[in-house]
Amino acid sequence: MNILIAQKDQLPIIHQLAHIIxxxxxxxxxxxxxxxxxxxMMYSPESLLKQLENGHHFIIAEQDGKYSGYASYEFNYKNELKTKIHKIYVLPETQGQGIGKTLIDYIENESIKKEMGxxxxxxxxxxxxVGFYEKTGFKTTGVEDIDIGNGFLMEDFIMEKPVSKTN
Ligand SMILES: CC(C)(COP(=O)(O)OP(=O)(O)OC[C@H]1O[C@@H](n2cnc3c(N)ncnc32)[C@H](O)[C@@H]1OP(=O)(O)O)[C@@H](O)C(=O)NCCC(=O)NCCS
Structure with missing residues (x-):
């Protein structure tokens, strides 16, 4: 499996995958x-471009010429030595084959290079x-309800994983 770093021209791939997943x-x-x-809110062409311009990194998993998943992340989140993983999604038919773990490992390695903790x-x-994140070493550290407008709420856990050179 290859990991491609998405630039502006690849944002439509992310848009399309999100609408399937x-x-x-x-x-x-x-x-x-x-x-x-x-x-x-999160995947319109304008919104994706703004995220890219604001320092979100986008990566795409590619296998045999097919795109099977994507992730996005941001270093120095809120001016701390943290990497925020904003998105990680794999196509239903290719879930459970290690792609999600490969995306997390990639982000973790990039975070080590940037000295994120x-x-x-x-x-x-x-x-x-949540089960996948627990399996890949994350722990729940908080609970957060976020009002996203229009009467909608995001009912989230915050999950975190220390970055470690031995993983
Ligand atoms: C969550 C997701 C990214 C995981 O990616 P994936 O490619 O399916 O997961 P992997 O095959 O890399 O799994 C890695 C390990 O986690 C385990 N795992 C995967 N999903 C799991 C789950 N729901 N519960 C418990 N364990 C899980 C796998 O069994 C595997 O364990 P192993 O190393 O012992 O074999 C993917 O299933 C997905 O895109 N889901 C729908 C979108 C989504 O919810 N994204 C997260 C938004 S916050």
Whole structure:
């Protein structure tokens, strides 16, 4: 599997993958209206470009010419020595094959190079991805409800993993 660093021209790939992965991921957790609202907020072409320009790094997993997942992350999150993982998503048909772990490992290695001490992320409290994060060494360190407008709420856990050179 290859990891591609996405630039502006590759943002449409992320947009497309998100629109395939989000509905099955969140159909039992969020209303269709909230899924549409969040996809627009986080994945419209304008929003993705703004994230890239504001220092979010985007990576894409590619296998045999097919794109199977993506992640985004930001160093020095809130001016601390932390990497915030903003997004990590793998196509349903390729989940469970090690792609998510490979994306986390990549971000962890880049974080070591940048001397970040911690990976941090938010995950919906009802998302089974919590199990994946626990498996890859994250621990729940907080609970956060975030009002994202239009009457919608994100009901999250904060999960963190110390960055370690031995992983
Ligand atoms: C969560 C996600 C990124 C994990 O990626 P993946 O490629 O499916 O996971 P991997 O195959 O790399 O799994 C790595 C390890 O975690 C375990 N794992 C994966 N999903 C798990 C789960 N839901 N619960 C418990 N363990 C899990 C795997 O069994 C594997 O363990 P092993 O090393 O002992 O074999 C992926 O399933 C996904 O995109 N889910 C839908 C989108 C989503 O919820 N993203 C997170 C938003 S915060």
């Amino acid at each position: 989000w509905p099955p991921t969140f159909k039992e957790i969020l209303s269709p209206q909230q899924i549409d609202y969040m996809l627009h 911690l990976l941090t992320l938010n995950v919906n409290r009802y998302n089974k991805a």
